[in-house]
Amino acid sequence: MQLQDIFSNLMELLSYDATAPMIFSSGLFWFLFILFMPIYAVLKNRRWQMLVFVVAFSLYFYYKSSGLFFLLLVCTSLLDWGLSRLLVKLKSKGAKKACVAISIITSLSILGYFKYANFFLWNWNQMVEGNFQPLDIILPVGISFYTFQSISYIVDVYKCRVAPTRTWLEYLFFLSFFPALVAGPIVRADYFLPQVEQNSRPKREEIYLGFWMIILGIIKKAIIADYISQYNDLIFSSPTGYSGFESLMGVIGYTMQIYCDFSGYSDMAIGIALIMGFKLSPNFKFPYKSKNLTEFWRRWHISLSSWLRDYLYIPLGGNRKGTTRTYVNNFLTMLIGGLWHGAAWKFVFWGAMHGVGLAVHKATKPLLDKIPNIYPVKILSWTITIVYVSLLWVFFRAESWTDSWLIIKNIFTNFSVAHIAPFLEVRYVWCVMMAVIILSHAMPRRWYDKMGEMFVNSNWLIKTLIFIIVVQFVIQFMSEDVAPFIYFQF
Amino acid sequence: MKRGYLGLWSILVLTFLLFITASSFDSINICGLELKTSGMYDRLTQVDEVNVADDTVQIDNDDTFKPQPIDTTAQNILFIGDSMLEGLSPRLAAYAKENGHKMNTVIWYSSTSNVWGECDTLKTFIRRFKPTYVFICLGANELFVKDIAKKRDKYVKTILSQIGDIPYLWIGPPNWKEDTGINDLIATNAKPGCFFLSNGMHFDRAKDGAHPTRSSAVQWMDSVVRWMPENCAHPIRLNIPQEKTAKPQRVVVLQPKR
Numbered sequence: 001m002q003l004q005d006i007f008s009n010l011m012e013l014l015s016y017d018a019t020a021p022m023i024f025s026s027g028l029f030w031f032l033f034i035l036f037m038p039i040y041a042v043l044k045n046r047r048w049q050m051l052v053f054v055v056a057f058s059l060y061f062y063y064k065s066s067g068l069f070f071l072l073l074v075c076t077s078l079l080d081w082g083l084s085r086l087l088v089k090l091k092s093k094g095a096k097k098a099c100v101a102i103s104i105i106t107s108l109s110i111l112g113y114f115k116y117a118n119f120f121l122w123n124w125n126q127m128v129e130g131n132f133q134p135l136d137i138i139l140p141v142g143i144s145f146y147t148f149q150s151i152s153y154i155v156d157v158y159k160c161r162v163a164p165t166r167t168w169l170e171y172l173f174f175l176s177f178f179p180a181l182v183a184g185p186i187v188r189a190d191y192f193l194p195q196v197e198q199n200s201r202p203k204r205e206e207i208y209l210g211f212w213m214i215i216l217g218i219i220k221k222a223i224i225a226d227y228i229s230q231y232n233d234l235i236f237s238s239p240t241g242y243s244g245f246e247s248l249m250g251v252i253g254y255t256m257q258i259y260c261d262f263s264g265y266s267d268m269a270i271g272i273a274l275i276m277g278f279k280l281s282p283n284f285k286f287p288y289k290s291k292n293l294t295e296f297w298r299r300w301h302i303s304l305s306s307w308l309r310d311y312l313y314i315p316l317g318g319n320r321k322g323t324t325r326t327y328v329n330n331f332l333t334m335l336i337g338g339l340w341h342g343a344a345w346k347f348v349f350w351g352a353m354h355g356v357g358l359a360v361h362k363a364t365k366p367l368l369d370k371i372p373n374i375y376p377v378k379i380l381s382w383t384i385t386i387v388y389v390s391l392l393w394v395f396f397r398a399e400s401w402t403d404s405w406l407i408i409k410n411i412f413t414n415f416s417v418a419h420i421a422p423f424l425e426v427r428y429v430w431c432v433m434m435a436v437i438i439l440s441h442a443m444p445r446r447w448y449d450k451m452g453e454m455f456v457n458s459n460w461l462i463k464t465l466i467f468i469i470v471v472q473f474v475i476q477f478m479s480e481d482v483a484p485f486i487y488f489q490f
Numbered sequence: 491m492k493r494g495y496l497g498l499w500s501i502l503v504l505t506f507l508l509f510i511t512a513s514s515f516d517s518i519n520i521c522g523l524e525l526k527t528s529g530m531y532d533r534l535t536q537v538d539e540v541n542v543a544d545d546t547v548q549i550d551n552d553d554t555f556k557p558q559p560i561d562t563t564a565q566n567i568l569f570i571g572d573s574m575l576e577g578l579s580p581r582l583a584a585y586a587k588e589n590g591h592k593m594n595t596v597i598w599y600s601s602t603s604n605v606w607g608e609c610d611t612l613k614t615f616i617r618r619f620k621p622t623y624v625f626i627c628l629g630a631n632e633l634f635v636k637d638i639a640k641k642r643d644k645y646v647k648t649i650l651s652q653i654g655d656i657p658y659l660w661i662g663p664p665n666w667k668e669d670t671g672i673n674d675l676i677a678t679n680a681k682p683g684c685f686f687l688s689n690g691m692h693f694d695r696a697k698d699g700a701h702p703t704r705s706s707a708v709q710w711m712d713s714v715v716r717w718m719p720e721n722c723a724h725p726i727r728l729n730i731p732q733e734k735t736a737k738p739q740r741v742v743v744l745q746p747k748r
Binding site for chain 1: 503508
């Protein structure tokens with residue numbers, strides 16, 4: 001082994017690799033963050049130097065995940081910023097609207113090309129019975145997130161909710177801020193830019209609270225979600241290959257997996273931002289505690305649902321144009337929200353069914369409000385909501401429409417209690433993981449706050465030990481196979 | 491640096507150094523509990539590039555090896571190994587069905603040569619299923635074990651001694667990067683014509699980056715079968731099946747050893 005080999009391997013690790021985007025739970029990210037932190041700490045009080053440094057790091061972070069597409073981010077930001085500066089100088093309302101339209105159309109065209117071109121071409125070919133050859137398009141990571149940020153910025157400037165940044169650097173900092181760049185939360189300019197302006201140093205408590213959130217995020221994402229996904233993948237890859245009970249477990253498993261995966265990543269993003277002295281708004285608030293769909297969408301992917309509300313639902317007329325129009329607006333918003341998740345009809349269906357659910361809840365609310373809010377009613381409401389949400393996750397996850405129905409059908413037609421005992425015996429680790437996440441989800445918020453407080457106030461050694469144990473758990477479960485159940489169909 | 495940052499930075503640096511040091515060991519045993527290591531050290535210090543070929547690699551036995559006549563009798567096949575059998579076993583089962591052989595599969599998830607070599611599980615299944623032919627696919631979980639010849643030689647020998655005189659074929663692991671010697675170790679211990687080297691083949695990998703996809707595993711098994719008539723010490727009748735995959739008569743799943 002020579003130093004030259006180590007250097008060459010390190011260079012390879014630091015180069016763009018399409019198969020290994022940089023994520024917060026990777027060793028490489030933490031290696032870079034260790035290098036990043038002392039420089040950031042020194043530059044934090046020198047605002048401009050800090051901005052340059054963080055932008056450079058963010059662009060590298062994006063390059064590592066998406067290669068040269070980081071230039072697209074730079075160009076988008078330059079155009080948006082230029083238009084936002086122009087917007088405030090213009091007097092004519094029509095010209096201002098034209099500026100906003102240019103910015104939105106450009107952002108949506110870029111998103112449309114990279115994310116939806118093949119989807120629309122495929123559908124067009126289906127209609128005209130053409131011979132479809134998919135275009136060779138690579139989707140830049142996180143483009144959906146930063147496109148929404150860019151749209152909200154230009155609209156906010158137009159509506160005078162936020163002043164345009166004085167410099168391009170500040171706007172690029174906002175758009176490329178690496179903790180939220182590839183998977184959100186979607187950062188809003190009116191909330192974030194004042195913090196950039198203020199540039200206050202984080203308190204010691206905030207730094208360690210951020211660290212605590214990172215640890216929680218790692219547990220959720222890299223330990224629980226990544227482990228339970230292996231079993232869930234087996235179920236969804238072979239819809240009729242398992243018993244009804246196993247399929248049911250797979251569906252419940254995926255319901256928890258998507259929550260742990262996404263909220264865990266959000267927790268890490270929020271934690272890293274907090275360490276850097278920036279507060280990002282929470283993205284998840286125990287969504288599976290919801291007792292109706294309206295509440296669910298106030299707790300699930302909050303940054304997206306509030307974005308859709310403010311920049312789509314309200315501009316469409318919201319609830320100001322009569323009952324029927326409210327339902328239509330709600331439905332359309334959810335439909336587009338579904339499409340935002342991916343270019344496939346299954347996402348459209350998933351969004352549409354949430355739209356239908358929300359409309360039904362809105363329509364029946366006057367009646368529901370008359371029912372006394374007693375425990376049996378609460379339990380029934382919660383059950384209906386979680387079953388509906390979980391069933392829709394099947395359509396979201398399954399490869400095809402047929403697979404979704406096969407899994408659901410299998411649960412109802414191939415169910416036997418005889419499969420429960422062997423399942424528990426063979427899949428005990430999976431069951432323990434599920435029990436942990438279900439119990440932790442049921443815990444009151446104040447318990448989390450208390451735990452966070454205890455962690456922040458604990459001594460250095462305890463913090464180090466907790467972190468080491470969590471990292472070891474990640475390594476321990478990282479390569480662990482999940483055995484297919486004994487009824488696995490070969 | 492501010493105190494808060496310094497404290498957190500120290501935690502991160504200490505943890506990072508601890509794990510990178512630990513990764514220079516294969517695993518760490520504390521009070522009987524085996525702690526896995528991260529592989530960071532190997533990633534940084536690896537020297538060889540992955541050798542990826544485009545098609546099946548033909549393994550030449552030594553010059554004295556002569557192709558053997560194909561045994562056309564119906565066999566009772568036992569296929570044992572690690573999770574790689576998920577892909578290989580259904581394809582071999584299709585061959586077995588087509589050619590009138592019986593076949594049983596024992597998958598021991600995350601298993602290695604020492605897992606099989608430390609116990610008499612293989613012997614037990616041989617007694618139970620009474621195979622006339624044994625296929626093994628083992629080694630994927632020990633591609634990067636250091637000093638492997640020293641550490642695992644006795645286990646490979648134990649496995650082969652448990653098989654005894656039953657004809658066998660050991661299918662080597664599907665390397666995704668250069669191994670530290672597992673292939674050499676198996677090749678050295680196996681009889682001539684009883685080891686199929688998979689290293690160098692091109693595989694489409696599943697999401698984990700290690701396991702070949704189901705269709706790639708089918709091609710892998712087909713490559714083994716194509717290799718057998720000219721190179722195997724005991725080739726058996728394996729005509730191309732009509733079905734792509736089939737179910738073995740019995741599949742025994744063993745949980746990872748903790």
